[in-house]
Amino acid sequence: MGAYQQQSVDNLALDTNPDDLSLVLDHVHCRFDRHQAVNDISLEIRPGEVVCLLGPSGCGKTTLLRIAAGLQIPSAGRVFLGGNLVSAADGLHWPPERRNLGLAFQESALFPHLTVLENVCFGIKSLPRGKRRSHALDLLERLGMAGSAKVYPHTLSGGQQQRVALARALAPSPNVMLLDEPFSSLDARLRDQIRDDTLHVLKELGTATLLVTHDPEEAMFMADRIALMREGQIVQTGTPTDLYCNPVDPFVVRFFGQVNECTAKVKNGSVTTPLGELDASNFPEDSTVQVLIRPEAVKVRPLEDNADNANASHVQVSRLLGSTSLVHICAHGEEDQEMHLHARVPGVFLPREGQPVSLSLDMSQVFLFRQ
Numbered sequence: 001m002g003a004y005q006q007q008s009v010d011n012l013a014l015d016t017n018p019d020d021l022s023l024v025l026d027h028v029h030c031r032f033d034r035h036q037a038v039n040d041i042s043l044e045i046r047p048g049e050v051v052c053l054l055g056p057s058g059c060g061k062t063t064l065l066r067i068a069a070g071l072q073i074p075s076a077g078r079v080f081l082g083g084n085l086v087s088a089a090d091g092l093h094w095p096p097e098r099r100n101l102g103l104a105f106q107e108s109a110l111f112p113h114l115t116v117l118e119n120v121c122f123g124i125k126s127l128p129r130g131k132r133r134s135h136a137l138d139l140l141e142r143l144g145m146a147g148s149a150k151v152y153p154h155t156l157s158g159g160q161q162q163r164v165a166l167a168r169a170l171a172p173s174p175n176v177m178l179l180d181e182p183f184s185s186l187d188a189r190l191r192d193q194i195r196d197d198t199l200h201v202l203k204e205l206g207t208a209t210l211l212v213t214h215d216p217e218e219a220m221f222m223a224d225r226i227a228l229m230r231e232g233q234i235v236q237t238g239t240p241t242d243l244y245c246n247p248v249d250p251f252v253v254r255f256f257g258q259v260n261e262c263t264a265k266v267k268n269g270s271v272t273t274p275l276g277e278l279d280a281s282n283f284p285e286d287s288t289v290q291v292l293i294r295p296e297a298v299k300v301r302p303l304e305d306n307a308d309n310a311n312a313s314h315v316q317v318s319r320l321l322g323s324t325s326l327v328h329i330c331a332h333g334e335e336d337q338e339m340h341l342h343a344r345v346p347g348v349f350l351p352r353e354g355q356p357v358s359l360s361l362d363m364s365q366v367f368l369f370r371q
């Protein structure tokens with residue numbers, strides 16, 4: 001790293017030297033007229049790591065990816081790639097072609113006049129001509145497309161074209177892959193397969209990857225770490241388990257799927273809900289607490305249908321959703337509290353309408369926040 005660059009990393013908001021990181025975004029901002037699309041984002045990607053930028057539409061994911069790619073100039077902040085400062089507020093800006101990146105987008109257009117193999121060979125400059133072909137064929141093989149090497153793109157399905165586009169992006173052995181919703185145009189079954197193949201190839205090649213998605217399941221499938229964004233900022237960064245099991249606020253909980261919600265007042269260190277009393281000793285007395293309960297946290301036990309259980313919680317509707325069943329329940333708590341809630345149960349579990357049930361909670365998937 002040169003003296004200018006060494007000096008420029010002095011104030012970096014990171015513990016790790018950018019030389020050891022594949023991509024660093026350091027206090028990056030991006031403003032469009034009055035709209036702050038990206039607001040002070042810092043994020044790093046280690047070699048071989050897959051990081052997903054996750055968030056709702058319009059939160060700034062694509063803008064951040066375009067900044068990393070050199071397609072968008074940030075209004076402030078710095079970008080490092082493989083230890084090189086490639087973008088800074090003083091006007092330093094390396095264009096995309098100088099950054100050694102692989103780019104693949106939702107609709108990655110292949111060159112129509114080149115065969116699949118020629119498309120993949122196109123960007124490989126670093127290898128001798130004789131080796132380009134075998135390298136490209138190897139990538140096509142890994143992505144299940146070697147059999148189509150000689151055909152032209154228009155004869156391929158959308159999913160096959162997407163595989164070729166990924167092979168083409170990987171072919172120059174980029175330091176960093178930037179993927180923007182690369183699977184979103186595919187139908188569900190095909191998407192699962194291509195995601196799986198892509199993850200294996202990225203891991204085998206050890207390519208650091210930043211992948212944009214709005215789909216939490218896709219992020220959990222692909223990512224070593226997820227950065228969840230909202231309105232131009234990162235709300236939480238961590239492993240999928242960190243975000244799912246230790247969410248920092250209700251937005252994070254809700255982003256990973258529908259949740260049962262109620263509010264309650266703290267009395268004597270606990271809150272009373274239709275599902276029973278919950279510990280709230282971390283919250284001030286008399287404060288109002290938001291209780292978020294994932295459907296899989298609700299344990300349902302059918303009760304005998306007799307007069308003793310006339311006031312018990314009861315089933316409203318049951319539906320099989322595939323690998324899980326969703327049970328709609330009217331929960332009856334103490335003090336005449338009532339709550340409509342959803343319980344997600346593994347396998348086929350379809351209690352009839354009106355079935356009295358007792359409910360308990362797996363507290364690892366119940367989250368309390370001060371309102």
Ligand SMILES: Nc1ncnc2c1ncn2[C@@H]1O[C@H](COP(=O)(O)OP(=O)(O)OP(=O)(O)O)[C@@H](O)[C@H]1O
Pocket residue numbers: 032035037055056057058059060061062063064214
């Ligand atoms: N070139 C531009 N000019 C003006 N505003 C822009 C421009 N590009 C993006 N924006 C705005 O910046 C915000 C963030 O857009 P961005 O495309 O980064 O969001 P996103 O999270 O990728 O959304 P999606 O998931 O819908 O693609 C949006 O409000 C968008 O309208």
